[in-house]
Amino acid sequence: MTSVSLPRELAVPARAAESGRDRTYWLRKRLESAIIPLFALLIAAAAFSVFLICLGKWPSDFFALVWRGAFGSAFSLQNTLLRAAPLLLTALCVALPAQLGLVVIGGEGAVVLGGLAAAAVAPLVAGLPPAAVQILMGLAGCAVGAAWIGLVGLMRARRGLNETIVSLLMAYIAIAIFNHLVxxxxxxxxxxxxxSTRDIGEINMLGHLPGTDVHPGLLIGILACVLFYILIYRTSFGFAARVTGGNLRAAQLQGLPVAGLIIIACALGGACAGLAGTIEVAAVHGKANASLAAGYGYAGILIAFLARQNPLAIIPMSLLLGGITAAGGIVQRRMGLPDATMLVLQGMIFISILASQTLYGRITWFQPRKSA
Amino acid sequence: MRAIGVEAAGVTKRFGAFTALDDVSLKVRPGTVHALLGENGAGKSTFVKCLLGYYRADSGDFVIGDRQEAIAQPQDADRLGLGMVYQHFTLVPSMSAAENLVMARADVPRVIAWKAERKRLGEFMSRMPFKIPLDIALGMLAAGERQKAEILKQLYLQRRVIVLDEPTSTLTPQEAEDVLNLMRELATSGELTIIIITHKLKEVMAFADEVTVLRRGRMAGGGKVGELTAIDMTTMMIGAAHEPGTLTRSGDPEAAARLTIRDLRSLGDHGRAGLDIAALDVRPHEILGIAGVSGNGQRELMEVLGGQRPPTGGEIRVADRSYHARRNEMHALGVRLLPEEPLRNACAPGMSVIANLNLRTFDRTDNGARRFWLDRRRMAERGRTMIEMFGIRTPSPDAPIGALSGGNVQRSVLARELDGDVEVLIVANPCFGLDVKAVAEIRARIVAARNAGTAMLLISADLDELLELSDRIVVMCEGKIVYETPGTGADAHEIGRHMAGHA
Known part of the structure; x- marks a missing residue:
C-alpha cells in the first residue's frame, strides 16, 4: 500500500484567520442570482415604458392590463398556465445540454416529431384502456424526441460537429418530415x-385538473423541472455533467465518460421536448397537425436563458412568459397596440437578461471576501 | 548612451482596503540589469504595471531619464520608451513575426509598403544577436522562439527600458542563458536599461547588477548583487532564513516497473511531431524525470496519459494491466495526474473549491463503490480537511476556485490527487510560476509521495527541478526518448545537448 503520509512540518494548517472566514458567502451567492435577474427585468420594463410613451400610451395602464390579462382572474391565470405548460419542457431541452456547455436550439424538431409519434401510436393501440394508451403515447413521444436530440449529441461527441447549427438544421428537417407524413x-x-393525423379519440385525451381548465401537462412539466434539478445538483451524473460543462479538459483528465454524458444529456433534453409535443397532442389538439409547430421549441430557448439554465428557475420564467403571451390579446384590444408589441417586450426582456449576465462576479458585495 | 534610468519614489497602490504597494522606492541606473525579486503577491507585477501605465499609483513619483513624468496610461510609457515582455505571449499567433513587428509600431501606415518594410526588417534582424523565422505564423514556433520574438518586438520598437516578466520560464537552459546574456550585453553597451522580474535566485546572481526585493508590497531590501549572498536574498524574500534543497529521497526504486509504455504513438498539434515512444518504464519508489524543450511531445504524453488525446498506437500498462485513462482504471490502479496550468487543465474554474476538491471522488463511497447520489456533507467535510491539511487560502470553501491565486489552485489539485493510495503519479511542471515557499512545499510533497512508494513520472521544463528531484532522467526530443541518465551525477550540459537535438 502506498498511502502518502506527509512529514509533519509540511502539513501546514491554514490559520483560521486566513481561510473560510467569509461565512455569509453562500447566502450572498444565492442573492446574487436572484437580484440580478430582477434588476434586469426592471430595466427591461423601464425601456419598454419609454417605447410605450413614444407610442403615446401610459406604461401604468399597460402593466396593469398585463397583470389582469395574465394573473388577474381565474380565467386569465388558467390561460397563462396553459401556455406555460409546454414551455417548461421545451426549456429543459435547452437547459440539460447546457449543463455540459452545449447550446442546443433545435427543440422544435423534437416537439413536432414527439407529438407526431404520439399521434401515430394512439390508433395502433386504440383497444387498450386510456391510461395505457396515454402512457404508450408518452413513451413514444419521449423516445422519438430523445433519439432526435440524442443524434445531435452523438454528432457532437463523436464527430465534433457544432451542436447549435446541427440542432437548428435538424429542426427544419424534422418539420419537413412532419409535414410529409401528416x-x-x-x-x-x-x-x-x-x-391532420387521425384523432386519438376523446376517451384517450388527458382531461383537466379538477376544478380547472388546466391540463395535467402543467404538473408533468413542473415535476420534470424538479426532477431534473435534483438530477443536476444532487447526483453524481449531474455533477459529472457540470464538471464537463465547467472544463472539458478537467473532466477528461478525471476519466469521466464525456462523450456518453453529452449523448445522455441531449437525449434527456430531447425526451422532454418530445413529451411537450405529446402533451400538446394528448391534451389540446387531439391529433397532430401544423398547430404543433407553434414555436414552443424556440420559446423554450428564451426561457432557459432567462432561467440561466437552472431547472427550478425555469418554472417562474415559464409563468412570466406564458403570462405575457396570455395577456397579449387583451392588451392589443384595449390599448389599440399593434400585434408585435408583446414580441417587443419579450425581446427587451431577453436582451436585458442576457446583458445582465455580464454583471455576475462584478459586484463586489456578492463576492467572497478575502480577509484583509 | 541610449539607455535611461528609472527612479521610483514612495509609490503606493491600493485596491479597496488592500494595499498592494506600500511606499516603494527604487533606483535603476541607466545601462544596468536590475532584478525585481519577490514571492507571488509581493507586488512586483503591481509595481511594473504602475510604471507602464496600466495602473495609476495612488501616490508616489516616477523619474524617467532625468525628468519627473506622470504615467497615466500605457501610451505615456510607450512615448517614454518603456516596454514590457510579458510572461504570457502577447503576439498574434496566427500572424508571422514580420506582420507582428510591423503591426506593433505606433505609426503603422494605412497601406503597408511590404517591400520597404521587409528591407528594413532585414537590416534590423541582421543587427540582432538571435534570429527567428520572419514568415512563419508565430503559433507554429516553439515557446522559446516565441519568447525571442516578444523580445525582438521590444527592440524593434526602440525601447530604452525593457521590463521582462519571468523571461526564462519557457526556455531551455541554453536558450535562457542566451537570452539573459544578450540582455546583459545590451545593457552593458548602454543600449538599454533592463528590469527583470524573477523568482530564480540563480538568474539574479548570474545576470543582474542590482536587485530590489519586495515582500508583501513593501521594500524588503536590495543592493548590489555582488555584495549579497543567496541566503541574504532568500531571507529578504520570505522573511526568514530558508534552506534550499533539503529534500531527501529514501528507499531505492523497486525492480519491477509499475507503469510501462511500449511503442506509444500519437498525432501532434500544428504540424509538430507527435509521440513516438519505444519504451518507458517507471518503477515504485522512483521519480522518472522527462526533460525537453517545450513542444517536443511532453504535452502530448500528458494528454494521452490523461485521456485528453487518443493514442494512435502502442500500449500503456499499469501494474501489468492495460490502461486507457478511463475513470474506473484510474480508481482501481491508483493513477493520478497533475497537469501543468491546473486551472486550465484540472479544475472547473466556475465551481466551488469544495466541488473541485471532490472531482476525483464525488461518485464513490469511502470504500470505493460507485454511488449515484452525491453525499454533499461528506464532500464538504473532505474539502475542509484538505483545505486545512494543505493550507489552501480561500475566502470561503464555497468560493469559485478560479478566484484563488495560482499557488492555492496548485495546492488544491495536489491535495485532491495525493489523497489516498497513489500508485502512479504523473506530474507536469508542478511549480511553474509559483513562489519560493510554495515551490519548496510542493516539491517536498512530491518527494514524500515517491518515498511512500509511488511510481512517478515528472515532466518539467525546469532542468534544475529535474536534477533536484529525479532518480532517473530521460530527454524527449520530437516525441522520442533520445537520452537516459541516472539522476545522481547527471550532466546538465549533456542533457541540454540532447534537448537541443545535437546528439
Missing amino acids: EGPLRDPASLNKP
Missing part, C-alpha cells in the same frame, strides 16, 4: 382544410 401517409382522409 400530409401523406399518416393523413386522416377526413381532415380536408387542415391536414
Whole structure:
C-alpha cells in the first residue's frame, strides 16, 4: 500500500484567520442570482415604458392590463398556465445540454416529431384502456424526441460537429418530415382544410385538473423541472455533467465518460421536448397537425436563458412568459397596440437578461471576501 | 548612451482596503540589469504595471531619464520608451513575426509598403544577436522562439527600458542563458536599461547588477548583487532564513516497473511531431524525470496519459494491466495526474473549491463503490480537511476556485490527487510560476509521495527541478526518448545537448 503520509512540518494548517472566514458567502451567492435577474427585468420594463410613451400610451395602464390579462382572474391565470405548460419542457431541452456547455436550439424538431409519434401510436393501440394508451403515447413521444436530440449529441461527441447549427438544421428537417407524413401517409382522409393525423379519440385525451381548465401537462412539466434539478445538483451524473460543462479538459483528465454524458444529456433534453409535443397532442389538439409547430421549441430557448439554465428557475420564467403571451390579446384590444408589441417586450426582456449576465462576479458585495 | 534610468519614489497602490504597494522606492541606473525579486503577491507585477501605465499609483513619483513624468496610461510609457515582455505571449499567433513587428509600431501606415518594410526588417534582424523565422505564423514556433520574438518586438520598437516578466520560464537552459546574456550585453553597451522580474535566485546572481526585493508590497531590501549572498536574498524574500534543497529521497526504486509504455504513438498539434515512444518504464519508489524543450511531445504524453488525446498506437500498462485513462482504471490502479496550468487543465474554474476538491471522488463511497447520489456533507467535510491539511487560502470553501491565486489552485489539485493510495503519479511542471515557499512545499510533497512508494513520472521544463528531484532522467526530443541518465551525477550540459537535438 502506498498511502502518502506527509512529514509533519509540511502539513501546514491554514490559520483560521486566513481561510473560510467569509461565512455569509453562500447566502450572498444565492442573492446574487436572484437580484440580478430582477434588476434586469426592471430595466427591461423601464425601456419598454419609454417605447410605450413614444407610442403615446401610459406604461401604468399597460402593466396593469398585463397583470389582469395574465394573473388577474381565474380565467386569465388558467390561460397563462396553459401556455406555460409546454414551455417548461421545451426549456429543459435547452437547459440539460447546457449543463455540459452545449447550446442546443433545435427543440422544435423534437416537439413536432414527439407529438407526431404520439399521434401515430394512439390508433395502433386504440383497444387498450386510456391510461395505457396515454402512457404508450408518452413513451413514444419521449423516445422519438430523445433519439432526435440524442443524434445531435452523438454528432457532437463523436464527430465534433457544432451542436447549435446541427440542432437548428435538424429542426427544419424534422418539420419537413412532419409535414410529409401528416400530409401523406399518416393523413386522416377526413381532415380536408387542415391536414391532420387521425384523432386519438376523446376517451384517450388527458382531461383537466379538477376544478380547472388546466391540463395535467402543467404538473408533468413542473415535476420534470424538479426532477431534473435534483438530477443536476444532487447526483453524481449531474455533477459529472457540470464538471464537463465547467472544463472539458478537467473532466477528461478525471476519466469521466464525456462523450456518453453529452449523448445522455441531449437525449434527456430531447425526451422532454418530445413529451411537450405529446402533451400538446394528448391534451389540446387531439391529433397532430401544423398547430404543433407553434414555436414552443424556440420559446423554450428564451426561457432557459432567462432561467440561466437552472431547472427550478425555469418554472417562474415559464409563468412570466406564458403570462405575457396570455395577456397579449387583451392588451392589443384595449390599448389599440399593434400585434408585435408583446414580441417587443419579450425581446427587451431577453436582451436585458442576457446583458445582465455580464454583471455576475462584478459586484463586489456578492463576492467572497478575502480577509484583509 | 541610449539607455535611461528609472527612479521610483514612495509609490503606493491600493485596491479597496488592500494595499498592494506600500511606499516603494527604487533606483535603476541607466545601462544596468536590475532584478525585481519577490514571492507571488509581493507586488512586483503591481509595481511594473504602475510604471507602464496600466495602473495609476495612488501616490508616489516616477523619474524617467532625468525628468519627473506622470504615467497615466500605457501610451505615456510607450512615448517614454518603456516596454514590457510579458510572461504570457502577447503576439498574434496566427500572424508571422514580420506582420507582428510591423503591426506593433505606433505609426503603422494605412497601406503597408511590404517591400520597404521587409528591407528594413532585414537590416534590423541582421543587427540582432538571435534570429527567428520572419514568415512563419508565430503559433507554429516553439515557446522559446516565441519568447525571442516578444523580445525582438521590444527592440524593434526602440525601447530604452525593457521590463521582462519571468523571461526564462519557457526556455531551455541554453536558450535562457542566451537570452539573459544578450540582455546583459545590451545593457552593458548602454543600449538599454533592463528590469527583470524573477523568482530564480540563480538568474539574479548570474545576470543582474542590482536587485530590489519586495515582500508583501513593501521594500524588503536590495543592493548590489555582488555584495549579497543567496541566503541574504532568500531571507529578504520570505522573511526568514530558508534552506534550499533539503529534500531527501529514501528507499531505492523497486525492480519491477509499475507503469510501462511500449511503442506509444500519437498525432501532434500544428504540424509538430507527435509521440513516438519505444519504451518507458517507471518503477515504485522512483521519480522518472522527462526533460525537453517545450513542444517536443511532453504535452502530448500528458494528454494521452490523461485521456485528453487518443493514442494512435502502442500500449500503456499499469501494474501489468492495460490502461486507457478511463475513470474506473484510474480508481482501481491508483493513477493520478497533475497537469501543468491546473486551472486550465484540472479544475472547473466556475465551481466551488469544495466541488473541485471532490472531482476525483464525488461518485464513490469511502470504500470505493460507485454511488449515484452525491453525499454533499461528506464532500464538504473532505474539502475542509484538505483545505486545512494543505493550507489552501480561500475566502470561503464555497468560493469559485478560479478566484484563488495560482499557488492555492496548485495546492488544491495536489491535495485532491495525493489523497489516498497513489500508485502512479504523473506530474507536469508542478511549480511553474509559483513562489519560493510554495515551490519548496510542493516539491517536498512530491518527494514524500515517491518515498511512500509511488511510481512517478515528472515532466518539467525546469532542468534544475529535474536534477533536484529525479532518480532517473530521460530527454524527449520530437516525441522520442533520445537520452537516459541516472539522476545522481547527471550532466546538465549533456542533457541540454540532447534537448537541443545535437546528439
